[in-house]
Amino acid sequence: MTGCAELINSGRSSDGDQLPDLPAVQAFADRYAFYGVPGTPDDVARLHRYRARLDQIAADCEEHAVDAAIEKLNALLAQTGASPQIAAHDGRGPHLHVSRPESPLADRMAAHFAMGLAWLVVAGQAGRIRSCDSPTCNSVFVDLSRNRSRRYCDSRTCGNRLHVAAYRARKLAAG
Ligand SMILES: [Zn+2]
Ligand SMILES: [Zn+2]
Known part of the structure; x- marks a missing residue:
């Protein structure tokens, strides 16, 4: 789920799209199980479209709209041509x-991340998908805490009380 959250967050960033072009998409793919799989310029727009849909699914999960998710x-898995196969290569043992x-790189990535979400949903864990509570951040994350009480994403500033208090104070002063 880390990769899926990072993909969704790349489109939610207030600093603009974090995967704006093919080199960025390729570098991201390399880090998440698609090392050496070449993309084409077409994959950038495709991935952006799939990312928007994964974002929607994460939002559904967060709102406990599991049926909608x-x-x-299912539509995403079908359209990306998901087709599970067991593979073993490059010294790695059997994996799915x-x-x-x-298939195009964007489709393979979307299928891979959709499958990650699907596992969470069928395990009854969709409610663990959450958006960061920080007033300056909208990142999605998976809450793996035992009592599902996590409120902030991994970023260094988000969970920092002083940071949040300072932001509220600035907003109050401005408003
Ligand atoms: Zn593999
Ligand atoms: Zn955050």
Whole structure:
């Protein structure tokens, strides 16, 4: 889920799109199980479209609209041509590939991340998907705490009480 959250957050950032072009998409893919899989310029727009849909699914999960999330996940899995296969390569033991090697990189990534979300949903854990409570951040994260009490994403500033207090004080002063 880390990769899926990072993908969604790349489109939610207040600093603009964090995956704006092919080199950025390729570097991201390299870090998440698609090392050496070449993308094309077409994959950037495709990935942005899939990302918006994954974002919607995460929002559904956060709102406990599990049926809506399932409907969207099934559509996404079908459209990305998800087709599970067990593979073993490059010294790695048997593991699951969710998509066909000939599918476009964006489709393979979307299928991979949709599958990650699907596992959470079928495990009854969709409610662990949450958006950061910081007033300056909207990042999505998976709350793995035992009592589901986490409020902030991993960023260094978000969970920092002084940071939040300073922001509220500035807003109050401005308003
Ligand atoms: Zn593999
Ligand atoms: Zn945050």
